[in-house]
Amino acid sequence: xxxxxxxxxxAFLVIVTYPFWSAGKAKKPEPKLDTPEIQxxxxxxxxxxxxxxxxxxxxxxxxxxxxxLRSGTRVYVNSEGKEFTVSLQNTCMKCHSNKKKFxxxxxxxxxxxxxxxxxxxxxxxxxxxxx
Amino acid sequence: MKMNRRDFLKLxxxxxxxxxxxxGLFERVTEEAIAAQFSKDVKALNARxxxxxxxxxKFKTExxxxxxxNACHSVHNVPDxxxxxxxxxxxxxxxxxxxxxxxxHEFMPEWLEKMSIPLLCNHCANPPCVRVCPVKATxxxxxxxxxxxxxRCIGCRFCMAxxxxxxRSFNWRDPRPFIKKTNNEFPTRTKGVVEKCNFxxxxxxxxxxxxxxxxxxxxxxxxxxxxxxxxxxxxxxxEFTIRRKAELGTQPSVFYIIGGSxxx
Amino acid sequence: MFEKALxxxxxxxxxxxxxxxxxxxxxxxxxxxxxxxxGLTGLSxxxxxxxxxxxxxxxxxxxxxxxxxxxxxYLHNYKVFGRITILGEFLAIxxxxxxxxxxxxxxxxxxxxxxxxxxxTPRSVxxxxxxxxxxxxxxxxxxxxxxxxxxxxxxAPPKWIKPFIYLSIIWAPSIHTVTAFIYAGLPGRxxxxxxxxxxRFLASAFSSGPALLIILAMIIRRYTKFxxxxxxxxxxxxxxxxxxxxxxxxxxxxxxxxxxxGIPGHQHPFKYLFTGLEGHGRLVPLMWTSAILAIxxxxxxxxxxxxxxxxxxxxxxxxxxxSLWLEKGFGLIIGGFVPNPFEKVFEYWPTAPExxxxxxxxxxxxxxxxxxxxxxxxxxxxxxxxxxx
Numbered sequence: 001x002x003x004x005x006x007x008x009x010x011a012f013l014v015i016v017t018y019p020f021w022s023a024g025k026a027k028k029p030e031p032k033l034d035t036p037e038i039q040x041x042x043x044x045x046x047x048x049x050x051x052x053x054x055x056x057x058x059x060x061x062x063x064x065x066x067x068x069l070r071s072g073t074r075v076y077v078n079s080e081g082k083e084f085t086v087s088l089q090n091t092c093m094k095c096h097s098n099k100k101k102f103x104x105x106x107x108x109x110x111x112x113x114x115x116x117x118x119x120x121x122x123x124x125x126x127x128x129x130x131x
Numbered sequence: 132m133k134m135n136r137r138d139f140l141k142l143x144x145x146x147x148x149x150x151x152x153x154x155g156l157f158e159r160v161t162e163e164a165i166a167a168q169f170s171k172d173v174k175a176l177n178a179r180x181x182x183x184x185x186x187x188x189k190f191k192t193e194x195x196x197x198x199x200x201n202a203c204h205s206v207h208n209v210p211d212x213x214x215x216x217x218x219x220x221x222x223x224x225x226x227x228x229x230x231x232x233x234x235x236h237e238f239m240p241e242w243l244e245k246m247s248i249p250l251l252c253n254h255c256a257n258p259p260c261v262r263v264c265p266v267k268a269t270x271x272x273x274x275x276x277x278x279x280x281x282x283r284c285i286g287c288r289f290c291m292a293x294x295x296x297x298x299r300s301f302n303w304r305d306p307r308p309f310i311k312k313t314n315n316e317f318p319t320r321t322k323g324v325v326e327k328c329n330f331x332x333x334x335x336x337x338x339x340x341x342x343x344x345x346x347x348x349x350x351x352x353x354x355x356x357x358x359x360x361x362x363x364x365x366x367x368x369x370e371f372t373i374r375r376k377a378e379l380g381t382q383p384s385v386f387y388i389i390g391g392s393x394x395x
Numbered sequence: 396m397f398e399k400a401l402x403x404x405x406x407x408x409x410x411x412x413x414x415x416x417x418x419x420x421x422x423x424x425x426x427x428x429x430x431x432x433x434g435l436t437g438l439s440x441x442x443x444x445x446x447x448x449x450x451x452x453x454x455x456x457x458x459x460x461x462x463x464x465x466x467x468x469y470l471h472n473y474k475v476f477g478r479i480t481i482l483g484e485f486l487a488i489x490x491x492x493x494x495x496x497x498x499x500x501x502x503x504x505x506x507x508x509x510x511x512x513x514x515x516t517p518r519s520v521x522x523x524x525x526x527x528x529x530x531x532x533x534x535x536x537x538x539x540x541x542x543x544x545x546x547x548x549x550x551a552p553p554k555w556i557k558p559f560i561y562l563s564i565i566w567a568p569s570i571h572t573v574t575a576f577i578y579a580g581l582p583g584r585x586x587x588x589x590x591x592x593x594x595r596f597l598a599s600a601f602s603s604g605p606a607l608l609i610i611l612a613m614i615i616r617r618y619t620k621f622x623x624x625x626x627x628x629x630x631x632x633x634x635x636x637x638x639x640x641x642x643x644x645x646x647x648x649x650x651x652x653x654x655x656x657g658i659p660g661h662q663h664p665f666k667y668l669f670t671g672l673e674g675h676g677r678l679v680p681l682m683w684t685s686a687i688l689a690i691x692x693x694x695x696x697x698x699x700x701x702x703x704x705x706x707x708x709x710x711x712x713x714x715x716x717x718s719l720w721l722e723k724g725f726g727l728i729i730g731g732f733v734p735n736p737f738e739k740v741f742e743y744w745p746t747a748p749e750x751x752x753x754x755x756x757x758x759x760x761x762x763x764x765x766x767x768x769x770x771x772x773x774x775x776x777x778x779x780x781x782x783x784x
Contacts, residue, residue, distance in 0.1 A: 069280055072272050073169035074336045086169065090316055118321035119281060121313060215741065216439040229737040233660065259582055265521035266510040285510050286433070286503015289521055291443040295583025297736040301443060301503065303434030322432035323503030379582040 029105040037095045046095075047078050058114070061088060089120045097123040174338030178355035180256065180275030180384060181330050182363050183341075184372065185249055188390040189350035196224050196247055199343040199351065203251075203328070206342045208319045210309035219300035221328040222251045222343055227389075231375060242392045249351075251343075252277060252298040252328040253375065253383030260290035260299065269325075275356070275384060276330045284324040291325060295376050296383075299327045356384060396544055399773040400766045406618075407769065414762040421755010424748045425500055433503055435748045442732040442743035444501070446753050449724035451497035453603070454490045454760075455528070455574045456596065456723060460604030461487035461535055462567035463634055469560050475626045478775070479612060482623065484539035485767040486608060491532040491570075493760035500752055520576045527569045534563040539767075547774045549781070571596040578731060586664035586730045589652075595645045602638035603719040605631045606712040611768070613709055621772040621779070625705070632708050636696040639715055643689055660738075664730040667740065675740045678729060681721050688718035 038044060046053050048060065068074045068086040076084045085091050096102045099122045107114065134142075171177075190196060203209070203222040210219055224247040228235040231248075254277045260269050261277060268284040271277060291299045302322045310319060317333065320326050331341035339345070344353040354361035363386075366372075372386040428435045438445050464483035467473035499505055516522050538560050545552040572593045578584070579592035589595075609631050612623040653661040666672050668682045692714035694701075701707040734740050745753070 065282055067169040069278065069282070070270070070272075071169065072274065072332065072336065073171055074175075074333075075170045075172050077168045077170060083170075085172075089318060115321070119318040121315050121318060215441075216437075217434055218440050220440075225737055229739055232736075232738040263519050263521070263581070265516050265519040265525075266507075266514045267516050268510075283507070283510055283514065284504060285507045286505075287498075287501070287521060288443045288503070289519070289577070291440075292578075292584065292731070293581045295581075295736050297441070300440050301438075302432065303438065304432040322434075325503075376583060381582060 029109045031106055032098055032101040033096075035095060035097045037097060041095075047076060047082075047084050047091075049079075061092075061116075064088065088116060093120075093123050098125065099123060100125055172336055172338065176335045176338055176340070178274045178361075179357035180355065181254065181335075182275070182354065182356035182384040182386070183251075183330075183344070184352040184363055184366050184370075184386045184388060186350050186352065186366075186388045186390075187246065187248065188388060189348065190247070190249075190391065195348070195350065196249060198346045199249065200224075202342040202346040205312060206314055206317060206331075206334075207329075208306075208310050208314055208317055210306035210319075211311060212309050217303050219302065219306065219326065221300075221326070222249060224249055231373070234373075240392060243389070246391060248387065249343075250296070250298075250375075251385065252330075253296055253381070253385045254328075254330055256382035256384065258381060259293040259295070263289045263293045265289065272332070274332075274335070276332050277327075278329060278332065279324075279326055281318075281320055281324045281326065286323040286325065288325060295379050295381065299325050301325050396540070396547060396770055396774065399770045403769060407765075411762065411765060414758045414765065417758035418755050418762060421752050421758060424751045424755065428500070428748060428752060429505070433501075435746065437744050437746045437749060439741065439743065441735040441739075441741035442729060444728050444732065445743050446724070446745040446749055447497045447501040449728040450753060450756070451494050451501070452574060452727060453720055453723040454494045454497070455570055456600035456603045456719065457607055458487040458490035458494070458531065458570060458604065459567060459597075459600035460490070460608045462564055463601055463605045463631075464608070465538075465560065466564050467630070470564065473630070475624060475630055479608070479623045479627050479631075481539055481543050481771045481775070482612060482615070482768070483604075483608060484535045485771055486604070486611065486764065487535045488532060488539070488767060489760040489763040490604075491528055491535070492763060493756055494528055495532075496756045496759060497753075500756065520573060520580060523573045524570075524577060527566070527573045531563070531566055531570050534559060534566055538563055543771060543774055546778055549778060568597060571600045578727075583736055584731045585658075585660040586727075589649060591645055591648060595642070595649075598638050598641040598645055599719050599723060602635050602642055602715055603723075605634045605638075606715040606719075609635065609712040610709060610716070613705070615768065615772055619772040619776065621775045628705065628708070629703065632696065632702050632712075635712060635715055636693075636702065639689070639693055639696060642719070643693065663734050663738070667733050668726050668730050672734065673740045675733075675742050677742050677744055678725060682726050685718045685721035685726065688714040688721075692718060 033044070048056075053060070064076065064086045065088075067076070074086045076086050078084065093099065099117075200222050204211070204220075207221060209221050212218055227239070227243050227246055227248060230250055235244075254275060256275065258269075258271065258277050261271055264270075265287065266283050266285055268280045269277065269290050270280070286301070288301055291301060302320050302324055305322045307319055313319070331339070331343075334341060340353055341351075344351045352362055352366055354363035356363060358364065366388075367386065370388050372388055374383045374386055377383065436445065436447075461480075461483040464476045464480050468476040468480050499508065502508065511522065511525055538556060541556045542552045575593035575596040578587035579589060581587055609628055612628050612631070616622050650665065653665055663672060667675070668678050669686075670676065671679050692711045695707050695711035695714070696702050702711070729743055733742065
């Protein structure tokens with residue numbers, strides 16, 4: 001009887017840790033900022049500092065969503081007092097027109113599937129290699 | 132300590148529940164606020180209760196209806212499935228008999244019997260759809276617009292049962308393949324959510340009147356019902372207007388001036 | 396106690412495998428619906444609720460099986476029901492689970508189901524429905540399991556369970572009332588806008604739940620060594636009789652108001668259901684079947700000689716069940732949507748995938764029911780045997 005308990009425990013541990021050791025060493029993605037719109041900017045800055053955006057963009061997007069749709073406030077005043085139109089489709093993606101390189105690569109790496117693009121229209125992108 | 136299976140299960144079960152609750156609480160507490168502010172565009176059009184008057188005397192040809200419907204449906208990426216089962220519509224027309232059921236009679240003039248009447252969400256002041264929504268996906272904004280939050284909608288369709296005006300449509304399937312020409316400035320919807328007219332809230336925010344109003348050559352009058360000097364109030368003071376199913380107490384914000392015998 | 400479900404005859408396992416297979420096929424079709432969207436069903440902009448919500452509405456009624464045996468036993472000390480309270484409670488559990496599954500398969504965005512908890516909205520009747528259904532499920536699980544467990548050990552049930560039993564009795568009418576309020580509080584749906592909607596729900600619940608219980612009790616007596624008792628079945632028969640009479644009476648009240656008042660909007664749904672409207676009448680055969688079965692069941696039930704005949708009583712119970720299944724599962728929901736708010740007739744009929752998913756949910760319910768009844772009857776039988784020795 002005890003034997004089966006130990007086998008069970010081992011099997012459980014194998015299954016639970018499966019995602020960690022099965023993934024292998026995927027290359028850490030580097031989001032690309034090289035788009036024509038970003039090149040045009042004199043001061044290459046997002047709505048908030050890079051580190052903040054990296055960590056908090058999903059929360060910021062949720063705030064943007066509620067601000068625009070639920071509160072009807074569609075202008076974002078950032079920590080430096082600069083104003084932006086609150087819109088994923090028309091503000092974020094205007095600069096970050098390289099959704100595949102900028103959004104998808106990281107999201108795939110992290111194994112998250114945000115449902116933004118079920119409704120929001122992604123920018124038209126050239127096929128791979130032409131960027 | 133000796134423990135039987137029953138007690139072990141009780142203990143681990145309680146532990147799991149407490150752990151999950153703690154995790155939820157932790158997520159709540161650590162949600163970070165962002166030191167920034169939201170405001171409105173200075174050009175934005177503001178009101179306490181947006182309202183519309185449909186002046187049917189000014190609809191002369193088939194084209195007059197088509198123009199406003201196309202304006203609405205193309206700017207909002209409303210799909211065209213070409214069948215009544217999947218149909219989605221924000222602005223459409225129907226006859227007098229079906230728009231104002233109970234108001235018709237056998238001896239109506241021919242022009243009234245045949246007249247097309249533009250129909251859309253009434254943006255009721257006392258909306259049953261908002262009352263029934265279990266997740267506040269449909270809600271009243273401070274300017275009187277009955278809004279739909281497609282991010283939150285669970286697709287239960289209680290609002291469709293509650294709306295006495297048939298103003299709401301459901302995405303029975305992926306709408307994207309059925310949008311003829313996509314407006315890249317506005318999102319589409321996804322399968323499984325309810326949608327309807329939003330009084331062009333995204334245009335009002337930029338200082339523009341609703342798309343249908345802009346295309347209507349003055350047949351659709353739009354303004355603040357709470358402002359005594361607004362155009363809608365001036366017209367309402369002068370003209371006889373009716374609303375759809377006003378007896379239900381939902382207080383529709385869309386008014387109709389019935390007329391146009393001279394058009395026939 | 397669960398171990399009782401793990402050993403059984405070949406017939407028991409075959410039955411479970413058949414149910415599991417049907418449930419599996421239903422799940423496969425559900426995955427297809429999940430992928431394609433609810434367009435896979437016959438629903439439309441005009442008839443936006445159909446078979447799924449109809450089944451949900453009907454099954455909320457069946458869940459009343461519990462209170463109809465628990466109340467006489469605990470409040471009136473009606474000892475005869477002591478043997479079958481567990482059957483009532485264990486029928487209520489899969490009924491409520493099926494209700495929840497039918498709501499789930501009807502959702503356009505099922506992955507967002509937790510929004511109901513993340514954004515609780517007390518002004519919505521659906522919010523309260525999730526509260527009362529969840530509560531009723533919990534109470535029946537708790538009471539049923541605890542009392543049966545005590546019985547297995549041949550001791551009296553613990554004292555702390557008593558308040559939960561009384562709470563479950565008070566709680567039961569809330570599930571029918573709140574479900575009726577989903578419909579009865581909507582302006583502009585003439586067929587549903589009636590003050591006696593909740594009363595009608597209670598009447599049909601108190602007849603359809605015990606009717607199914609009668610049939611199940613007879614099946615149990617035939618296929619297991621546990622006998623729920625002739626007297627208990629007869630008492631259930633009387634309950635079904637009175638509430639089925641009330642049911643038909645309430646329907647008569649609705650017809651009187653609609654047709655004597657002469658208000659067209661109130662008449663149209665009845666006309667659509669029973670005679671067809673503007674040349675459309677897909678539901679007419681179903682509705683007449685329901686009406687005829689209702690009358691037929693009452694002839695058997697009211698007459699004492701047929702009611703006391705167990706075979707006739709079984710036929711009457713089946714007639715009640717099918718009649719109310721047609722009335723609540725089809726007529727009530729679809730009649731609310733036809734004619735539509737424009738007074739136009741646009742019809743609905745379930746599609747094949749929709750029907751298969753529905754059958755799949757029923758199979759899941761019966762799977763749970765079988766397992767629960769296996770446990771209950773085995774415990775009852777063992778206790779009975781040890782008492783004899």
